[in-house]
Amino acid sequence: xxxxxxxxxxxxxxxxxxxxxxxxxxxxxxxxxxxxxxxxxxxxxxxxxxxxxxxxxxxxxxxxxxxxxxxxxxxxxxxxxxxxxxxxxxxxxxxxxxxxxxxxxxxxxxxxxxxxxxxxxxxxxxxxxxxxxxxxxxxxxxxxxxxxxxxxxxxxxxxxxxxxxxxxxxxxxxxxxxxxxxxxxxxxxxxxxxxxxxxxxxxxxxxxxxxxxxxxxxxxxxxxxxxxxxxxxxxxxxxxxxxxxxxxxxxxxxxxxxxxxxxxxxxxxxxxxxxxxxxxxxxxxxxxxxxxxxxxxxxxxxxxxxxxxxxxxxxxxxxxxxxxxxxxxxxxxxxxxxxxxxxxxxxxxxxxxxxxxxxxxxxxxxxxxxxxxxxxxxxxxxxxxxxxxxxxxxxxxxxxxxxxxxxxxxxxxxxxxxxxxxxxxxxxxx
Amino acid sequence: xxxxxxxxxxxxxxxxxxxxxxxxxxxxxxxxxxxxxxxxxxxxxxxxxxxxxxxxxxxxxxxxxxxxxxxxxxxxxxxxxxxxxxxxxxxxxxxxxxxxxxxxxxxxxxxxxxxxxxxxxxxxxxxxxxxxxxxxxxxxxxxxxxxxxxxxxxxxxxxxxxxxxxxxxxxxxxxxxxxxxxxxxxxxxxxxxxxxxxxxxxxxxxxxxxxxxxxxxxxxxxxxxxxxxxxxxxxxxxxxxxxxxxxxxxxxxxxxxxxxxxxxxxxxxxxxxxxxxxxxxxxxxxxxxxxxxxxxxxxxxxxxxxxx
Numbered sequence: 001x002x003x004x005x006x007x008x009x010x011x012x013x014x015x016x017x018x019x020x021x022x023x024x025x026x027x028x029x030x031x032x033x034x035x036x037x038x039x040x041x042x043x044x045x046x047x048x049x050x051x052x053x054x055x056x057x058x059x060x061x062x063x064x065x066x067x068x069x070x071x072x073x074x075x076x077x078x079x080x081x082x083x084x085x086x087x088x089x090x091x092x093x094x095x096x097x098x099x100x101x102x103x104x105x106x107x108x109x110x111x112x113x114x115x116x117x118x119x120x121x122x123x124x125x126x127x128x129x130x131x132x133x134x135x136x137x138x139x140x141x142x143x144x145x146x147x148x149x150x151x152x153x154x155x156x157x158x159x160x161x162x163x164x165x166x167x168x169x170x171x172x173x174x175x176x177x178x179x180x181x182x183x184x185x186x187x188x189x190x191x192x193x194x195x196x197x198x199x200x201x202x203x204x205x206x207x208x209x210x211x212x213x214x215x216x217x218x219x220x221x222x223x224x225x226x227x228x229x230x231x232x233x234x235x236x237x238x239x240x241x242x243x244x245x246x247x248x249x250x251x252x253x254x255x256x257x258x259x260x261x262x263x264x265x266x267x268x269x270x271x272x273x274x275x276x277x278x279x280x281x282x283x284x285x286x287x288x289x290x291x292x293x294x295x296x297x298x299x300x301x302x303x304x305x306x307x308x309x310x311x312x313x314x315x316x317x318x319x320x321x322x323x324x325x326x327x328x329x330x331x332x333x334x335x336x337x338x339x340x341x342x343x344x345x346x347x348x349x350x351x352x353x354x355x356x357x358x359x360x361x362x363x364x365x366x367x368x369x370x371x372x373x374x375x376x377x378x379x380x381x382x383x384x385x386x387x388x389x390x391x392x393x394x395x396x397x398x399x400x401x402x403x404x405x406x407x408x409x410x411x412x413x414x415x416x417x418x419x420x421x422x423x424x425x426x427x428x429x430x
Numbered sequence: 431x432x433x434x435x436x437x438x439x440x441x442x443x444x445x446x447x448x449x450x451x452x453x454x455x456x457x458x459x460x461x462x463x464x465x466x467x468x469x470x471x472x473x474x475x476x477x478x479x480x481x482x483x484x485x486x487x488x489x490x491x492x493x494x495x496x497x498x499x500x501x502x503x504x505x506x507x508x509x510x511x512x513x514x515x516x517x518x519x520x521x522x523x524x525x526x527x528x529x530x531x532x533x534x535x536x537x538x539x540x541x542x543x544x545x546x547x548x549x550x551x552x553x554x555x556x557x558x559x560x561x562x563x564x565x566x567x568x569x570x571x572x573x574x575x576x577x578x579x580x581x582x583x584x585x586x587x588x589x590x591x592x593x594x595x596x597x598x599x600x601x602x603x604x605x606x607x608x609x610x611x612x613x614x615x616x617x618x619x620x621x622x623x624x625x626x627x628x629x630x631x632x633x634x635x636x637x638x639x640x641x642x643x644x645x646x647x648x649x650x651x652x653x654x655x656x657x658x659x660x661x662x663x664x665x666x667x668x669x670x671x672x673x674x675x676x677x678x679x680x681x682x683x684x685x686x687x688x689x690x691x692x693x694x695x696x697x698x699x700x701x702x703x704x705x706x707x708x709x710x711x712x713x714x715x716x717x718x719x720x721x722x723x724x725x726x727x728x729x730x731x732x733x734x735x736x737x738x
Contacts, residue, residue, distance in 0.1 A: 076678035080700055087483040109483045257675035258563065262570045392703075399701045402676060406684035410589035420685075428702055 037064070039320060041327055042093035044070040046078035049097065049149065049310075050340035054331060067327065068093075075099055085317075086112050092315045094324035095331075098146055099310050101394040103136065106146070106313065108391030110139035114314040117144040120325040128334070133349040136386040137311050140222075146311025147332040150346035152275030153379035154210060154305035157282060157296045160368070162270040166195045172297040172370065179299040182211060185271075186240065189249040192270055199251035202269045204241050204405040206255055209397060210273050211237045213387060214302045219397075219425060220390025226429040228396075229422050238421070241405065242414035252409040254402075261285045267293075273300075275307040276347040276376040283366050296367045298375040304382025309349060347376055354380060392428040400424030469716070476709035482700065494710035504711065506686055507694040510595065514670075514690065515663035517599035518606075523655065525603070526610035527648070531640065533611070534618045544615075547608035558605055559672030566597045566673065588675050594688035601669045606662075610655050617651035618644060657726040664719050667692040691715050 045051060055067045070093055072078040079102045085091035086109060098106050106113065116124075126134045129148045137146040156179045160170045168188070169175050178188040189200030201207055212218065215233050220226055228234055244250070251269040253260040263269060264285035272278065274296055282294050312328040314321050330336065337348035338356050353359060354377045362373030401421055408417040476494055480487035498504055533543060550558070565572045566587040574584040587597045621644060629639045670688045671680060680697035682689020689697070691711065699708035 074678075083483055084700075087481075105483070111485075112483070253569075254675040256677045259567045259569050259571075259675065262567075266570070268569075395701055395703075399679070399681065399697070403679070403681045403684045403686075406676070410586065410684055412685065 038066065039064060039323060040066045040068060041095070041320060041324055042068040042070060043095040043097075043312075043327065044072070044078070044082075044093040045097040046072045046075045046099070048344045048346070050343035050346060051331060053343070054336050054339060058327065058330060065323065065327075083109075086315060090317055092317050094318040094320055095312050095314055095328050097149070097310050098313055100136070100152075100306070100308055101397070103146070103311065104389035104391060104393035105395070107137075107139045107389065110141060110143055110145050112316055113143075113145040114316055114318070114321045114325065115143035115145070116147060116314065116325055116328070119314070119321050120144075120147070121329050124329045128332070128351065129349050130351060130354075130380060130383070132306070132383050132386045133309070136389075140224075146313040147328050148309070148311055148349040149332055149337065150309045150340070151306055151349040151380055152277055152308030153347065153376045153383060154300045154307055155274050155276075155296055155298055155375060155379050156300055157272040157274035157278065157294055157367075159267055159270050159293055160295050161293050162196070162198070162267055166192050166270070168192065170295070172295055172368075175297050176299040179297065179301050182240065182301045185301040186244045186249070189244060189271075190247060193248045197248075199269050200244075200249040201271050201273075202251050202253050202260060202263060203255055204245045204250045204252075204409055205402040206273050207244075207250075208237060208241045208401065208405055210300075210305050210307065211241065211302065212397075212401075213305055213307070214384075215387060218387040218389060219393055220388065220429070222388050224390045226390070226425060228425045235418070238418055239414070242408050242417065245405075245409055246414070250409055252406075254406060265290065273307070276372070276379075277308060277345065279364060279367065279372065280345055291366050292368055294367055296364075296370050296372065296375065298378055300379065300382070303384060304379055306380075306383050309347070347380070349380075390429070395428050396425045400428065472709045472712055475706055476713050478706040480705040480709075482703040482705055487706070490706065494707045495714070497707070498710055498714060503686060503689075504691075504694060507682070507689050507691045510591075510670075510682065510686075510688055511664055511666065511690045511692075513592075514595050514598050514602070514666055514688070515660070517595055518602040518663055518666075519656065519659045521599070522603045522607050522610060522659065523652065525607050526614055526655070527645075527652075529607065529611040530614035530618055531644070533615050544612060547611055549608065550605050551609040553605070555605065555668045556672070558601060559668050562597070562601045562604070562669075563672045588673065588683060589687075591683075591687040594670075594673060594683055597673055598666065598669045598688060601673075602663070602666065606659070610659075613655060614648060614651055617648050621647050653726060653729060657723060660722045660726060661719055664715065664722070665692045666690045667696070671696075691718075 043051070043055070051069065055069055059065060059067055072081070078097075079099065082092070082096060082098070082102075083105060124147070128134075130151070133148040133151055134144075137148065138144055156175075158175060163170045163175070168178070168191075177184065179185055192198070192200050212234065215231075215237070217227060217231055217233070219228050219234070245252075251263060253263045253268060262285075264282055265287060267290075272282070274282075279296065286294060312332060314324045314328060318324050332350070334348065334350040334352035334356070337346075337350055338353050338358055340346055341348050341353070341359060348354065348359070359373045360371075360377065362371070364370050364372045404417045404421040404424065407420065408414055412420075477489060477491060478487040479490045479493075529547060533547070536543070566574075568574065568584065568586040568588055571587070573587070577584055585593045587593045625643050625647075626639055629643050634642065667690065670682050670690050670693055673688060674681060674683055680689075680693050680701055682693050692715065695708050695711045695715065698704050698711055702708075
């Protein structure tokens with residue numbers, strides 16, 4: 001703790017530099033490039049996008065273009081930097097990756113991004129992507145700020161051994177009725193908790209977020225008015241989740257905490273909302289000792305859903321927006337995303353990629369030989385029209401709703417938790 | 431600088447007159463760029479309503495400061511900071527003096543021991559935070575396993591307010607006790623042996639020599655340790671950020687039960703995205719640190735007057 005006034009100071013510097021440079025922002029200058037002149041493009045991604053080989057190939061196909069790849073390990077750090085530099089008006093790469101949870105903030109700042117429908121290659125149209133994926137990247141003024149890369153269609157994962165011990169069915173086909181609606185899901189949870197005395201799901205926030213994303217209207221209406229306190233559906237979801245929590249269905253393990261990771265190994269919960277990429281997380285955390293104990297089924301309460309996945313965008317800061325858009329368009333083409341899928345397991349968002357034999361043939365032995373490619377492709381088609389996300393939507397979810405639900409798990413009353421939710425959301429939306 | 435006026439430098443060549451200024455210039459230039467300017471600019475920003483990615487900051491005068499007075503989250507953060515500071519400084523001081531006394535009592539000063547005592551200070555605070563956050567895990571943490579082994583109830587370090595403060599204080603203490611012990615040890619070594627000899631002649635035992643000779647002479651050093659602990663203790667940031675189970679969260683626990691003021695600055699700037707408000711919080715923190723430092727400075731002078 002001691003000897004770190006640099007912390008406050010560093011913050012001040014960051015703030016100061018961010019602010020000083022603001023007036024010089026918005027230099028849109030689309031520099032015309034002389035044919036044949038060498039050009040360096042840069043692209044920034046976080047965690048694993050699987051683009052290494054693809055970028056080498058792109059440079060071979062386009063002599064004269066050099067692509068610099070900036071990789072950040074953690075998504076949180078990456079996006080914070082992204083928005084600081086966006087506000088500062090400089091420092092961003094020509095192509096930037098934006099994760100779905102942060103998309104609402106990018107859409108609110110759409111004036112700082114190029115409209116890809118205008119500057120992107122003409123042959124790239126909305127038909128390339130799943131409708132909901134494409135529509136979610138449209139700002140209120142109608143501009144398209146990002147090309148979709150991957151998605152995280154939701155299915156349900158469950159512990160076969162814990163289900164068997166509780167007398168529940170274990171076959172992926174036979175468990176589907178338990179996951180047909182949220183009512184049946186919570187009822188099954190009561191059943192399970194009554195028979196075993198153990199929690200049904202990992203944490204309240206993981207359930208609430210999935211339910212929330214299925215609503216027609218989310219935290220904001222399309223005029224960017226905060227409707228948390230006035231949309232009865234949000235309160236209903238809150239009541240359902242907190243009631244189930246109070247009945248002992250939640251293990252109270254915050255997603256991605258060390259204890260949550262240990263919980264997969266220990267079998268601390270029997271079900272898990274499972275976007276496609278969660279299979280990798282389960283394998284890594286539960287470990288080989290638990291192979292065959294986890295299963296996945298092609299059902300999700302309340303229809304379908306999506307959690308995660310990203311977009312590639314071109315900030316107006318970029319000096320070579322057309323070339324940057326071309327690169328983004330090429331990377332998000334079905335052929336390329338299939339190759340990224342083979343490398344990292346990131347599920348492609350392109351319609352054509354979802355029918356590729358390579359994807360449909362994917363089988364996962366860890367999950368009892370489930371045909372996961374086929375399963376998640378089907379789940380991706382169940383996702384309905386995207387909910388409108390207002391400015392700060394993702395931050396309300398992360399910094400307000402999740403802590404409020406954790407507080408309820410730690411003993412705060414649902415009423416007090418709700419008060420914090422409304423108050424916190426108003427603070428971010430102001 | 432170097433104003434050419436009547437004085438003793440007049441007959442010297444300009445180079446010689448400028449040299450001293452040039453020699454100290456790097457510090458002042460660096461300080462102005464990285465210390466003074468951001469400090470003042472933060473004060474300027476605190477007068478605006480300024481969104482992180484917004485394009486039109488509006489001047490609001492002292493409105494941010496007025497809002498701060500009625501902000502219960504800020505009040506909670508302030509209480510948390512002071513509580514963690516007290517829990518960290520008190521035990522740390524006692525243990526540091528004890529460790530120093532043990533090292534001092536050793537017949538031959540051992541470099542090995544001193545390095546060992548100092549080692550935690552040299553470690554990355556993030557690494558320390560991650561390890562300790564795991565140790566203090568409510569369900570699978572080692573500390574609770576040990577408590578269970580002793581037949582005690584497990585403690586939810588991430589939910590309970592006081593327990594969270596204790597966990598953070600332990601991290602702080604673990605890192606800084608050794609450093610303070612070495613500072614105290616240096617002061618102990620500087621005490622003239624004649625004083626001890628006189629005390630022995632007077633029949634004082636080991637404990638009385640420590641109590642009535644060593645401790646009084648350590649006072650100025652202890653005050654220095656307290657001052658530095660105060661400055662650092664009011665800025666605790668990494669430890670509470672990492673104790674929070676939710677990765678990346680700046681909330682300091684689900685209910686902000688261990689959110690410190692420094693963490694609240696960060697949350698206001700990057701989650702609520704109100705740079706003006708965050709700057710106001712940062713400035714209040716600066717004033718608080720300055721106030722406490724001033725109090726300690728006065729105390730030190732008085733003690734020095736009494737003892738020396």
